[in-house]
Amino acid sequence: MKNLANFKIAVRTREYLIQAIFQMLFDNQKASKIIKQFKEEHKTKKVDFKTFSSSMKSIEKNKKKIEDSITSLDITKSNIELIDKSILYFAINEMLFGELDKPVAIDESLRLSKKFSSPDSYKFINASLDKFLKST
Numbered sequence: 001m002k003n004l005a006n007f008k009i010a011v012r013t014r015e016y017l018i019q020a021i022f023q024m025l026f027d028n029q030k031a032s033k034i035i036k037q038f039k040e041e042h043k044t045k046k047v048d049f050k051t052f053s054s055s056m057k058s059i060e061k062n063k064k065k066i067e068d069s070i071t072s073l074d075i076t077k078s079n080i081e082l083i084d085k086s087i088l089y090f091a092i093n094e095m096l097f098g099e100l101d102k103p104v105a106i107d108e109s110l111r112l113s114k115k116f117s118s119p120d121s122y123k124f125i126n127a128s129l130d131k132f133l134k135s136t
Helices: 006-028 029-039 049-061 063-072 082-097 102-116 121-135
Strands: none
Touching: 006 029, 006 049, 006 063, 006 082, 006 102, 029 049, 049 063, 049 082, 063 121, 082 102, 082 121, 102 121
């Protein structure tokens, strides 16, 4: 694993972003409400709230396109854990509308799945994102 010490703020921002996406999908909350909540709860931590807010707004704006992309991967909704779906939302949003390079988005998604999801979910995430890249 790469040394992520030089990227602490970016790493923490993406971890919070996955949690926020999960919350958005779970509760169907508006991005603005979640952004406000995260800014208040984590104001003492070093977080790139500009990137966080931009990503959340992009996901909300492009939710249909992201959902269609996930659907095109032939993943049945009953077979995907919400945390894995949140990670796919993050990755697909970054690849289509974000600023991260595609390999970085995939690498970060795998790291996030190893941190937040089941032990083997990174294999599912990797296969899904590989299939998505080949289809674009």
